Amino acid sequence: MKRIAPVLLLVLPLAGCQGWQSALDAHGPAARTLADMFWIFTAVLGTVWVLTMGALLLALRKRRVAGTDPLATDPATERRMTIVVSTAIGLTFLTVVALTGISYGGQRALYGHRDGAISLLVTGRQWWWQVTYEDPQTNRVFTTANEIHIPVGEPVLIKLESVDVIHSFWVPNLTGKMDAITGRQNQIVLQADRPGVYRGQCAEYCGLQHAHMGVLVIAEPKEEFERWRNRQIASAQPPSDPERQRGMEIFMSKPCVMCHQIRGTDAGGKIAPDLTHVGSRRYIAAGTLETTRGNIAAWIVDPHGVKPGVQMPTIQLEPDEVQPLASYLEGLK
């Protein structure tokens, strides 16, 4: 019974791998190639495992007369076994060559071309992703964080860099991972077939908050993407209601401005996420908390309770300052 249990378990992922961060739930051409290769390899190698274990069990089931000399060997049996073992080795060799060929084909399909309609510079930082949309027109270049929008059906070139330690950019529903290495630039192409929200996560151990370094990729139709991009390029609108105006004053008078930028205001820090349109992003703290006023307040009051060790310091705030501040940030759509 135990022997077939692993085989049964092997079938489980067929049903269980739907998910918004699953390598087998492919939503792009690269991920589909990879998922197909995975299943081909699984089928071939699973067969090899079953055959080998079958041979082992047969070897154990065979009953022979007891009591003969362990050194005595029968030349005919030796010869037969030599033939069988040599054949098995030959088949192993052929399997390995075939799989190497398939692997090489997949590699060419995946890394063959290296350009996209749009190019992004994604910089890994402890522990969030800085995203800069490049454009030949410098006034259309903008920076955001932890949320990447891409147009459906178009290849998008991601240039990966790191300013501190090594990270790895991985959105499994769309393609395989690529490291963001200090002092180097790597490139990877993202392409989604249909609209959707795909989650990714840092895949190279990068310190205390490696577990909370998520990224969202949102694939949307071209027009919607362009609308989003134009909104992101624009500076932040000054708030109109008094609570948010108060929140803005608090933000500008606190150390927040040393690290964060809000375009269109005096806040010009460049070492923490750009907050110009933070309210439009689905998550804060690199995919850790959904963007709600309550979560923003909780994060500002105690960032180390949410992400112990995070670079953001705890800012001294009066109790009545928290709500306006959160409200202001949430309003930065």
Place this chain on the structure above:
Amino acid sequence: MTRALAPHDAALDAVPEPSRLLTGRPSGQPGMKSEADAPPDPRELRDDQVDGPELTARLATTWGTTKGIIGALSTVDHKIIGRRYIITAFVFLFLGGLSAIAMRMQLARSESGLIGPDLYNQLFTMHGITMMFLFGVPIGEAFAVFLLPLMLGTRNIAFARLNAYSYYVYVFGGAMIWIAFMLNIGPDVGWFAYPPLSGPEFSPGKRTDFWAQMITFTEVAAIAVAIQIVVTVFKFRAPGMTLDRIPLFVWAELVNAFIIIFALPAVVTASVMLIMDRLVGTHFFNPAEGGDVLLYQHLFWFFGHPEVYIIFIPATGWVSAIVVTFARRQAFGYIPLVLSMIATGFLSFGLWVHHMFTTGLPQLGASFFTASSMLIAIPNGIQIFCWIATLWDGRPVFRTPLLFVMGFFFIFVAGGLSGIMLASVPIDAQVHDTMFVVAHFHYVLIGGNVFPLLGAIYYWFPKFTGRMMSERLGKWHFWLAFIGFNITFFPMHISGLMGMPRRVYTYLPEMGWGNLNLISTLGALMLFGSFVVFLVNVIVSARRGALAGPNPWDAGTLEWAAASPPLPQNFDRIPVVTNREPLWAHRETLPVAAGLSVENREVIVSTVTAGRADLKETSPEPSIWPFLAAIATTITFVGSIFTPWAIVWGGVPTMITLLGWFWPKADKESET
């Protein structure tokens, strides 16, 4: 049991001239004279002049270890040191296992607050380095230290004092890192310690320096033992043990020793460069000053991949020994088995880049490493097929050791096959650094090393202690371990494919990994329970197990000719080997060579290929100096964590102890 070999004994036909030992006539290289060519001193008592209990007692005195704490610390007996080595490695296995259980408890549910990120990162780092450096490498060598001289028919390991020294260095290094962990200054940068994360900017404090010096400690110890193994196998074999009569276990240890000698210097280089970046401001791995972070990865994995085989190859030796004994048939395909071990050893140095497929290397180069990584399936396949053929044509006897070898087949082959997936550049892009990889290498390492190891403990326990282990508890142990292992690690394949990275201390509930992780944790508890059964079995059996006698399994290799547990001299007279399985070929009396001194520690040095007795050589007497030298080394290494000047002033005590160790001293032979 044994008798002296007369000059014209029939068994001699198979032995290429062990003539000097038998007749005193010189042989060896023409024109070369050595001490051993001199006729035996008539005043010296030789083992052809006494016999029976008197010979046994006199040899036991000559080779014995004196009582008391100084005696215990001075011993150079490979069996005592080997036993300590094995027990210490198991202590670290249990410590590593406990750190794994702590991690599994934390991951059992999403957003668990049981263990914070700082402790969790220390835990997985300690788990990794304990299993790799303090258990994985030493356990293979530990078995070699105990068993090799017995299997090769000699009385001690080569460089016996170095053997004692290497054990103490290993213990002190392991103790240092665990004490650092207990003081909350344990390393937290992973067992691989990639810069820049491990560099001075992102890991201030001393944590990473402890990691780097732990590497230095264990590598010094491991390389020293590897050298002893190579020399013992090449020069200390019993007369008549030609290359093709060396037991498969010994071949495995020999190949393993060569891999250690060539692989470990790379990681020592990497860790020393890292500690220099941290302590004296070099910039080897600092891109801002022209350094390169990928250089570190190349150096580390040039060691790190062979490391997998350092852990696996000794296990192939255990499997070979157990399969042959319990199949009741000599190994099918001895030569292919040996050649595939050697091929694995060579190929293991050509695969390291598959740990770096996602670093953005040139694609053509990466695909070369895909091919070489897959190629290693062939020598491993040859071994698996030859073992199955041996069982096929044998008459298998199902005892606990063979049961664990069956577990090895089921688990290791599955792990090896998922390794073929990881060898593919594109597939690796998805599963690299996810729980899938965690599942894969636990299938390879637990399946490929721990299961054979447990089988080997059940198999050689009678030789270590003189008593049998309980079969009933052994079967409980096996089934709990086998089922618990699969429940723990199989679901990790799926959680990895569902996007769960490695080395995360927690995960969000909406990721959907909760159930899989809970199953893994329950399996881990079961696996841990199996080790508790094992521990009980070891302790109870060591006290009250059935007495074993010299050869309880009716095995064929030489260690079973010695008493259980072996006497200090191993054998009263050195056996002469005429067959790969000497005890099966000579069931009545084992041919032996005579002519060694009874009063001095003499061993036979034989030729490398033909195993012809060549020289009589003295083996070192016990000495406290290796222990003192290990303490001096420890002071130097630990001191260098805090100041680079420790290398300078630490050199003084180290030099003094080494002078004491090597001080030329007239041996007893020349004094008389």
